[in-house]
Amino acid sequence: MKTPKDHALFRAERDALAFLGLLSSLYLRFDPPISSPIGNQSQPTHFHGLNVHALVIDNADGEVLALEQNQIHAHQSPVEHGEQRVLRAAIARVGEKRPRGSATTVEDYYRSQLFYGDGLEEADFLNEGATIYTTLEPCPMCATTILVCRVKRAVFLLQDHTYGGAWITIKKTFYDKYNLTYGQLDLSNAKSPLIQRAHDINRAIGQKVENLHGQNVIDTLFFDHLAGDLQVAFQFFCGVTVGDLATKGAHNTANSRTLRDLKRMCNVPAANSVQSQARRPLRSALAFARWPYVSMARFSCSYVLNGAARSRRCTLAPRACGMAKSISQMSPQNTVFGNRVKSPLNTRLIASKYAPRLR
Numbered sequence: 001m002k003t004p005k006d007h008a009l010f011r012a013e014r015d016a017l018a019f020l021g022l023l024s025s026l027y028l029r030f031d032p033p034i035s036s037p038i039g040n041q042s043q044p045t046h047f048h049g050l051n052v053h054a055l056v057i058d059n060a061d062g063e064v065l066a067l068e069q070n071q072i073h074a075h076q077s078p079v080e081h082g083e084q085r086v087l088r089a090a091i092a093r094v095g096e097k098r099p100r101g102s103a104t105t106v107e108d109y110y111r112s113q114l115f116y117g118d119g120l121e122e123a124d125f126l127n128e129g130a131t132i133y134t135t136l137e138p139c140p141m142c143a144t145t146i147l148v149c150r151v152k153r154a155v156f157l158l159q160d161h162t163y164g165g166a167w168i169t170i171k172k173t174f175y176d177k178y179n180l181t182y183g184q185l186d187l188s189n190a191k192s193p194l195i196q197r198a199h200d201i202n203r204a205i206g207q208k209v210e211n212l213h214g215q216n217v218i219d220t221l222f223f224d225h226l227a228g229d230l231q232v233a234f235q236f237f238c239g240v241t242v243g244d245l246a247t248k249g250a251h252n253t254a255n256s257r258t259l260r261d262l263k264r265m266c267n268v269p270a271a272n273s274v275q276s277q278a279r280r281p282l283r284s285a286l287a288f289a290r291w292p293y294v295s296m297a298r299f300s301c302s303y304v305l306n307g308a309a310r311s312r313r314c315t316l317a318p319r320a321c322g323m324a325k326s327i328s329q330m331s332p333q334n335t336v337f338g339n340r341v342k343s344p345l346n347t348r349l350i351a352s353k354y355a356p357r358l359r
């Protein structure tokens, strides 16, 4: 039987992991502000979009369903907010993971089975439906989308004094019958060394944000000024292992999954975790064994990648050809990828892409 204290630890640990994962994602994909060359220095632009990231966790098992970032500039579209993108990706993932049964209507599926659960207890908000985490409080468009999707729990890192606050009004007006929760990240109630460190980083960021506020920096640009804090969070996150989790039993299983998924999505090795230590020698052996195989694919199938007729140039077994073919389908930039295949260094890259197939 889990006590309220167990649930508080579970919640704070999951929130701390999401916090560190989001800041690591921001650090790794940081979009430096670009001052306008035509004089408007008050509103810098960015290559991809604003430095706002979001992720969705499946409360049932701790899986990170999706991790996305604001891409308004890359897509030249005002609706490509991180929350919009992450919810679309998470819907696709849940559709794969828990497809709608033939006895369930489409409406019932997205209202009650996608990201929602009926429960009212604190434990229900951690075990039912999904949680969306965002680095900045959602704007009115995203607050509405979160409610339309009936996301059980929404947590934001920094308050947005300009565009925030809409969730509460819209919930009360249109979605009051649903058991949903919304609020700013709070790591102060439960303690473990991991949570405490995340709490300290969060508090340092909070103090800097107060200063930025005093300098009239607008809320959507806060993270442009916090690159140093993002690096601190990322470096700490790199060293976090499953052994650092203080939860027990099912809570530990769920949070371990969250940690592993976040590290994979941020391309951070799961350093010193029990699983990675155990699998490392096996992975090295497999990498060595597949080397000649991939080298053969490199010489024969680069023609396939470059668009030449496969039947005239390729002499490899169908399995190897199939692999090269799937590289060419992997990206719309397949010509670039096809050129890259000629470099021995990039053959390693391809070997890593092929790893799951070769096993």
Ligand SMILES: [Zn+2]
Binding pocket: 081, 082, 083, 138, 139, 140, 141, 142, 143
């Ligand atoms: Zn938004």
